[in-house]
Amino acid sequence: MNDSLLAYLNGEYVPKDQACVPITDRGLLFGDSVYEVIPAYGGRPFRVPHHLRRLDRSLAAIRMQNPLSQDEWQKIFERLTQQLPGKDQSIYLQVTRGSYPVRNHVIPDDIQPNVIAFTSVNPARDPDKARRGIKVITLEDIRWHRCDIKATTLLANVLARAQATEEGADEAILIRDAAAMEGTASNLFVVSNGLVITPPDSPELLPGITRDLVLELCREAGVPFAQATIGMPDLEHADEIWLTSSTREVAAVVELNGRPVGNGTPGEMWHRMDALFQACKERLRLGGDCHVD
Incomplete structure (x- = not known):
């Protein structure tokens, strides 16, 4: 089915397998580009204003402006998702x-960006797999110091994920200066004595859209939470560990560096948060809003 989908490329809709940019594109040559991944539940894009604000921040950080308005992006997302009506999708x-x-490292004076967007079907969530949880390892964070920019320069992330896979883990939590930052493609939470904790915003981690929703759900449900540094001892002695992202949603970590987290199964707080998150998705599927005031 995906082979017949259209992709957006610089104002045109073309077959996805024929959408091309020149080999001199700076995103290809230098990783000089930014991106977003937006889930669409039942074909309804998830927290679009939040994703577009983050896109604006990333573009500003690399000295660019958004080439399209929010309305123009919305129309693109509608056109793309309409190809898979009612399906859970991922818009890139x-x-x-x-x-x-x-080819020159100097940023050109006349910025003429290439704009790409396409959608693909998301596999159905497996509730049993979610309830089994995931295994993670910790690795040194070798990335640069502007991880708050959602840039396509992801080689360090790719290599860390490859090492995690080689060691039988699903993900790696990256450690910088003895503090746990985030996963290779996910944000980090720990639960300790009933308090949900995530690292504070900084240039060295990505401000996740799903992460922010989890904090909003905590506030709405009266769950105590904080943004604070998570040291290795905090991580190793946490009652629960979660990793969040657009694709993982809220994943419970049941094993850290070969040792069980808690009793080795997703914890009580995770079950509560997962139920809140799934209810939020269902509201969106039914035409409501996943925003939490």
């Missing part, structure tokens, strides 16, 4: 600095 969008005749 990328803005590169553009294609220029000469």
Whole structure:
């Protein structure tokens, strides 16, 4: 089915397998580009204003402006998701600095970005798999110091995930200066004595859209939470560990570096948060809003 889908490319809708940018595109040559991944539950995109605000922040950080308005992005998302009516999807969008005749590290004066977007079907959530939880390891964070920019320069993340896979884990939690930052493609939470904790915003971690929703759900449900540094001892002695992302949603970590987290099964607080998150998704599928005031 995905082979016949159309993709958006610089104002046109073209077959996904034929959408191309020149080999001199700066996103390809330098990783000079930013991106977003937006879930669409039942074909309804999830927290679009939040994703587009983060896109604006990422573009501003690399000295670019958003080439499209929010209304233009909305129309693109509607056109793409309508190809898979009622399906859970993942919308990928990328803005590169553009294609220029000469390969040069200097940023060109005339910015002519390449804009790409496409959608694909998300596999159905397996509740049994979610309830089994995931295994993680910890690794040194070798990434650069602007991880708050959602840039396509992800080689360090890719290598860390590869090492996790080789060691039989599902994900790696990255450690910098003795503090746990986030996963290779996920944000981090721990639960300790009933308090839900996530690392504070900083240039060295991505401000996750799902992470922010979890904090909103905590506030709405009266669950105590805080943004605070999570040291290795905090991680190792946590009652629960979660990893959140657009694709993982809220994943319970049941094993850390070969040792069980808690009793080795998803904890009580995770079950509560997962139920809140799934209810939020269902509201969106039914035409409501996943926003929490």
